[in-house]
Amino acid sequence: MADPIIQIKDMNKWFGDFQVLKDINLDVEANKKIVVCGPSGSGKSTLIRCINRLEEHQKGSIIVDGTELSEETKNIEQIRAEVGMVFQQFNLFPHLSILDNCTLAPIWVKKMPKKEAEELALKQLKQVQIDDQANKYPGQLSGGQQQRCAIARALCMEPKIMLFDEPTSALDPEMIKEVLDAMVNLAKAGMTMIVVTHEMGFAKEVADEVIFMDEGMIIEKANTTEFFANPKSDRTKLFLSQIL
Amino acid sequence: MNKINFLTPNKENLYTYLYIGIFLFFFSVLDVFLNSFYNFNLTGFLPSSISSVLPLILGFIGLHLIRIEYSGIKKLDVLNKNINTNSFNAFLSLIIIFVVIKALPPLLSWFIIDANIAGDSKDACTGSGACWTYIKIWFNRFMYGMYPNAEQWRINLSFVALAFLGSIGYFATEKYKKYLTLYYVVIYPIIAFLFIFFFISGGPIFFDFSYGIIAAVISLIIGFFIPSKFKMYYFIIVPITIYILLKYVLFYEALIELGKLEALEWVETGAWGGLSLTFIVSFFCLIFCFPIGLFLSLGRRSDFPIIKYISIGMIEFWRGVPLITVLFMSSVMFPMFLPEDMFIDKLVRVIIAISLFEAAYVAEVIRGGLQALPRGQYDAAKSLGMGYWKMHIFVILPQALKLVIPGIANTFLALVKDTPLIFVVGLLEIVGMLNLAKTNPKWLGFAMEGYVFASVLFFIICYAMSKYSYNLEQKYKTER
Numbered sequence: 001m002a003d004p005i006i007q008i009k010d011m012n013k014w015f016g017d018f019q020v021l022k023d024i025n026l027d028v029e030a031n032k033k034i035v036v037c038g039p040s041g042s043g044k045s046t047l048i049r050c051i052n053r054l055e056e057h058q059k060g061s062i063i064v065d066g067t068e069l070s071e072e073t074k075n076i077e078q079i080r081a082e083v084g085m086v087f088q089q090f091n092l093f094p095h096l097s098i099l100d101n102c103t104l105a106p107i108w109v110k111k112m113p114k115k116e117a118e119e120l121a122l123k124q125l126k127q128v129q130i131d132d133q134a135n136k137y138p139g140q141l142s143g144g145q146q147q148r149c150a151i152a153r154a155l156c157m158e159p160k161i162m163l164f165d166e167p168t169s170a171l172d173p174e175m176i177k178e179v180l181d182a183m184v185n186l187a188k189a190g191m192t193m194i195v196v197t198h199e200m201g202f203a204k205e206v207a208d209e210v211i212f213m214d215e216g217m218i219i220e221k222a223n224t225t226e227f228f229a230n231p232k233s234d235r236t237k238l239f240l241s242q243i244l
Numbered sequence: 245m246n247k248i249n250f251l252t253p254n255k256e257n258l259y260t261y262l263y264i265g266i267f268l269f270f271f272s273v274l275d276v277f278l279n280s281f282y283n284f285n286l287t288g289f290l291p292s293s294i295s296s297v298l299p300l301i302l303g304f305i306g307l308h309l310i311r312i313e314y315s316g317i318k319k320l321d322v323l324n325k326n327i328n329t330n331s332f333n334a335f336l337s338l339i340i341i342f343v344v345i346k347a348l349p350p351l352l353s354w355f356i357i358d359a360n361i362a363g364d365s366k367d368a369c370t371g372s373g374a375c376w377t378y379i380k381i382w383f384n385r386f387m388y389g390m391y392p393n394a395e396q397w398r399i400n401l402s403f404v405a406l407a408f409l410g411s412i413g414y415f416a417t418e419k420y421k422k423y424l425t426l427y428y429v430v431i432y433p434i435i436a437f438l439f440i441f442f443f444i445s446g447g448p449i450f451f452d453f454s455y456g457i458i459a460a461v462i463s464l465i466i467g468f469f470i471p472s473k474f475k476m477y478y479f480i481i482v483p484i485t486i487y488i489l490l491k492y493v494l495f496y497e498a499l500i501e502l503g504k505l506e507a508l509e510w511v512e513t514g515a516w517g518g519l520s521l522t523f524i525v526s527f528f529c530l531i532f533c534f535p536i537g538l539f540l541s542l543g544r545r546s547d548f549p550i551i552k553y554i555s556i557g558m559i560e561f562w563r564g565v566p567l568i569t570v571l572f573m574s575s576v577m578f579p580m581f582l583p584e585d586m587f588i589d590k591l592v593r594v595i596i597a598i599s600l601f602e603a604a605y606v607a608e609v610i611r612g613g614l615q616a617l618p619r620g621q622y623d624a625a626k627s628l629g630m631g632y633w634k635m636h637i638f639v640i641l642p643q644a645l646k647l648v649i650p651g652i653a654n655t656f657l658a659l660v661k662d663t664p665l666i667f668v669v670g671l672l673e674i675v676g677m678l679n680l681a682k683t684n685p686k687w688l689g690f691a692m693e694g695y696v697f698a699s700v701l702f703f704i705i706c707y708a709m710s711k712y713s714y715n716l717e718q719k720y721k722t723e724r
Contacts, residue, residue, distance in 0.1 A: 049623075052626075052627055054623050054626060054627065077629050077630070077631050078629070080626060080627055080628070080629040081628070081629030082629075083627070084627070085623075085624075085627035087620055087623065087624065087627075089618070089620050091618075091620035091621060091623060091624035092624070093621065093624070093625075093639055093643075094643065095642050095643050095646065095720070104628070104638055104639075105628035105629060105630065108630070108634050108638060109628065109629045109630055109634065110629075150624075153628070154627070154628070157628060157629065
């Protein structure tokens, strides 16, 4: 069995005096889908932002695809190019068209020829069914379409791992489904995914493992059926009873 | 049978109200008009205390009578909505209309009717209005400063050529559009500098034009037979080779004679002046202060303490001192620190000083734009693997600069209007020339005409810049 693609060991993080993450240990194997849930302020977002070093951790180690994240910035850009991320607020570039949003990074980071990048972008946009919107600007699209574009943009870098930071929390209920469908398709294609979400239906359908976090700690980590059928800790039971 | 209540106009007797109201309104306007233009008082038979306020009262009643909502007459509704929404607004509208009518005759008489433009000395100005003769006689000085009359074609030629080269962006086809930024940011300023150095200043010529022209013609002719694939390299290498051959290897007598193109007469920068100097100083300061300001604003947000504190120091220093002292320092103090034999031209020093000064303001304006961007944009760019420069060039700056176009335009307008301050180092741009001209013993007492002239010129320049910035804003508007 190969090494896990993400290895987190005894990772700690502080914002000033406040400790957000306490002794996080987590291994993620390739092609596995992990759902992270928990109440707000529990450090879920911070955890996955640490994985592509949008946040720095102060103690412990994170190894992504064989490279340890550290002070040295040399590898960080390379790792970020391998780890795609989708944000709660979409964060599309409003001054670029949908197509340009998708081709920007492949052209300038991966040095892909423009034509090739555009073909790839159109292919990815077709996957999420917004290839007909390619020449519009993000401001002209609905929230669901923007989020699907954000997924396509991340996929254009052909990442090995995809991180989702509450991708459906800023959407209208009707649009949640179209985004979740895109994510389910991606999962079926075999992508390694770490998803922070409150969509338990999605977790049941897709996830291999569910992680429950509270107050900066991983309270419970179990495979999906186990997690929903008989959660071990009381905190998890309480949480599940409130959201299910 | 309708009773007509004049206190509350309504729709039923629309036309009655309308005719009476319009009659009263126009009568009052006519009264003021005749009064101010022809000195004839329609209501002169009344006591003067009544006749002076009568137009106001009549106009007020008139506007009251036509204030009918949803009258169904489009023009009336527009009028009511804009100048006649309630009694107070009607009153203000009337006052403004009357003030404009009252102010027109004296302005017209000063500017046109009683003004003089004929003749070529002070004695020609006999009217009570403006003496445009003064502007006419001094026009060359106001435009070119002390630049020798015989050489002024050089300034004209340079400015026309630069204006033409500057407008190339409008004619560029889709294929060349992507090079435009490079052209305007790097190539155009260099061309402008060369023009100013060789033509306006008459700097030493290292280049023999006649050889250059021969080289260009020969290489053009050969160029027709070269496959288009290599043309790019060809047109760089061959002309230079031919030029060098002509100049240093083949010493044909006839060619040597041709090569002796006479150098232009040297005109030192102290003699430059007038509007052309305003343009030169503004142009170069604008071009230099923007990139310096950009780097300062990025530096101020940098994570490296040294860069950060140097940037903060620069910004706070240049913002903290008045421009006039900066200019004074640049001309008086600065040369003292230079080695004996080193000399930097006064104009160059002034341009550097103003550029650094305005760069501090530009830096803070741009920083405002950088801070207005949501953090998510940085996150998104980073998560796609972009480094600092790629992130800023492709994602952050295009958005931030778009946000701060109004602020930058503001700073640039202030810069153009700050240029008259260079009089403290003895450079006389247009306002400086005006001040000089008004103290000429033969032309005492025409300061007003001069300043009006300068205001009009500055207004035209600044209004054009402001319009241009507004167009840019519209052009780059993508969202919503």
